Amino acid sequence: MIQIEELKEKVLAGYQLSYEEGVELYHAKDKEALYRAADEIREHFCGNTIDLCSITNAKSGRCPQDCKWCSQSRHYATQVEEYEVVDRKEAVDQALVSASKGVKRHSLVTSGRRVYNKTLDQLIPIYKEIKEKTNLSLCASMGLIDEGQLRRLQEEVGIEHYHCNLETAPSYFPEVVSTHSIEEKIITIKTAQKLGIKVCSGGIIGMGETAEHRVELAATLAKLGVHSIPINILTPVEGTPLEGSEMLPEEDILATFAVFRFMNPKANIRFAGGRIQIKSYQHKALRAGVSAALTGDYLTTTGSKIEDDLRDFQEAGFTIDN
Structure with missing residues (x-):
């Protein structure tokens, strides 16, 4: 036992x-x-602060990849909004709102296998304006980015974090994506780390994987030395192959947070997409190893309001790390 x-x-x-x-x-x-044990590990290594980040959907839809959960894939008939590059003022305004409410970090997120230089040329001025007007730490999530593009983001706008989810266990990945490999994602992660950029990488639970697959993902992230681990709970999207998926039981979700904390004791275990589904027992997850949160709206789904998160986290005995 x-x-x-x-x-x-x-x-x-x-x-x-x-x-x-x-x-x-x-x-x-x-x-x-x-x-309880996971909570003690979290307190020992991360203290009683919650690390908050927010995102802007900077390029939406028309993605050639076939990720079975994703509303932005052009393989599936969903009602997702499509645009090539977000309006600059809209993106900066979103970041300003996040900064004014105590969020620590902000990311621009693009759909697609990778970001093209033409798109990057349009996004860098947005980053520069955000940096000029706020104290936000900057992050990027732009798929299988190459080293030269990462250097541009690092040197021209001061990117400190790069986000690239593994999504699920290496052994289960081919069941949910066929157009790219998890090995390509790992190369991206290691490239960012080589440049001294901290990595945010996690996955989605509830896509038909087993408990063993979830632990395999946690072990893989530990081996990679990932700094921040967002755990998304699948929100089934109509039109995608996973639209009929049933939500995991509460016990499985809480056990996932706890085991990820045990296996990645110093990392920020982060609330991410789908959290609205567990609002009724979010307080339990906060005492099962969670130390961070993606707050505000997500890419194509509604998230938790920043004001609500600030209140809930503080009522649970946490302070906000900003």
């Missing part, structure tokens, strides 16, 4: 859990003990 307290003490002392130990933890019968 897995000894939760014993493993917690080992993690606090610097031990890295194995995949096998992570699977045992996930299936531990005493889930409340698992959540």
Whole structure:
């Protein structure tokens, strides 16, 4: 039988859990003990602060990739809004609102396999204006970006973080995407890290994967040394292959947060897409290892209002890291 307290003490002392130990933890019968231990690990390594970030959908739709969950794929008939590049004033205004409410970091996110230089030329001035008008730390999420483009973002606008989700376990990835590989994503992550850029990378749960797949993803991210791990809960989109997916039970979602914390003790385990679905027990997740949140609206779905998040997190005993 897995000894939760014993493993917690080992993690606090610097031990890295194995995949096998992570699977045992996930299936531990005493889930409340698992959540409590994950919360103690979070407090030890991350304190009682919540790291907030926000995003702007800077290029929407028309994506040639076939990710089965995504409303922006041109392979599926969805009602997503399509545009090549976001209006500059609109993007800057969104960032200004986030900064005024205490958000720490902001990202421009583009649809597609990778960002083209023509698009990057249009986005860099947006970043520059955001940097001139706010104290926001800047992030980018632009697919399988190359080293030269990353250097431009780093040197011209001071990008500090790059986001590239692995999405799911390496062994399950081909079940949900066929137009690119997880190995390409890992190359992107390592390229960013080589340049000294911190990486945000997580995944989506509830896409038909097993508990073992979720632990495999957590172990892969630990091996990569990822700084921030957003955990998205699938929001089934009409028209996509996953439109009929059932939401995971509460216990599975909370166990995922907890095991990710055990296996990535120093990382920011981040609320991300689909969080509105767990509002009724969000407070439990906050005490199961979570230390960060993507706040405001997401790419093509409604998120949680920044004001509501500030209130909820502070009522739960956290301060906002800004």
